Amino acid sequence: MSGEGARTTYVLVDGENIDATLGTSILGRRPLPEERPRWDRVLKFATDEWRQPAKGLFFLAAGAELPMSFIQALTALGYTPIPLSGGPNDKVVDIAIQRTLAAIRERAADVMLLSHDGDFLPQLADLCDGRRVGLVGFREFRNAGFTALAERGLEFFDLEYDVGAFKTSLKRIRVIPIQEFEPADFL
Numbered sequence: 212m213s214g215e216g217a218r219t220t221y222v223l224v225d226g227e228n229i230d231a232t233l234g235t236s237i238l239g240r241r242p243l244p245e246e247r248p249r250w251d252r253v254l255k256f257a258t259d260e261w262r263q264p265a266k267g268l269f270f271l272a273a274g275a276e277l278p279m280s281f282i283q284a285l286t287a288l289g290y291t292p293i294p295l296s297g298g299p300n301d302k303v304v305d306i307a308i309q310r311t312l313a314a315i316r317e318r319a320a321d322v323m324l325l326s327h328d329g330d331f332l333p334q335l336a337d338l339c340d341g342r343r344v345g346l347v348g349f350r351e352f353r354n355a356g357f358t359a360l361a362e363r364g365l366e367f368f369d370l371e372y373d374v375g376a377f378k379t380s381l382k383r384i385r386v387i388p389i390q391e392f393e394p395a396d397f398l
Contacts, residue, residue: 220265225326248376329354339363
């Protein structure tokens with residue numbers, strides 16, 4: 212690995228995957244603006260959790276026009292927006308994230324990936340070489356293939372419960388560790 216200066220955590224956001232999982236699998240509809248993750252909380256979590264600077268890269272598919280208000284908001288929050296285009300069947304976000312994960316392997320850096328997509332398994336496996344590697348999302352929707360990487364050091368973080376990225380509870384159905392069970396939540 213090469214690189215100089217303080218170690219960095221790269222926070223790679225598969226924006227479409229997180230949004231689709233939130234909308235389709237959790238809410239059953241398109242999320243309202245107030246139901247979307249607070250992206251600044253994600254960067255703060257990464258910085259605090261691993262006690263080093265975090266650099267956010269937000270990947271999104273863009274059509275002919277840029278969603279400028281969203282791009283400006285991401286930039287103001289400290290992210291580098293990466294709008295991508297390609298052919299109608301190109302998974303441009305996945306391709307770009309795969310290439311970025313491969314490039315990170317050449318740096319003295321750590322990575323947190325926000326996605327549930329198993330397309331990143333080979334690249335994350337390559338990064339489990341002693342550096343810190345995290346997968347952030349909704350634990351019940353992550354690809355099962357990631358579980359095997361836990362023994363190689365992959366850490367798992369829940370976007371709602373660990374990161375605290377939402378203003379209100381999403382009311383997800385999940386297995387609740389007894390020490391976290393609060394009857395008032397159900398009454």
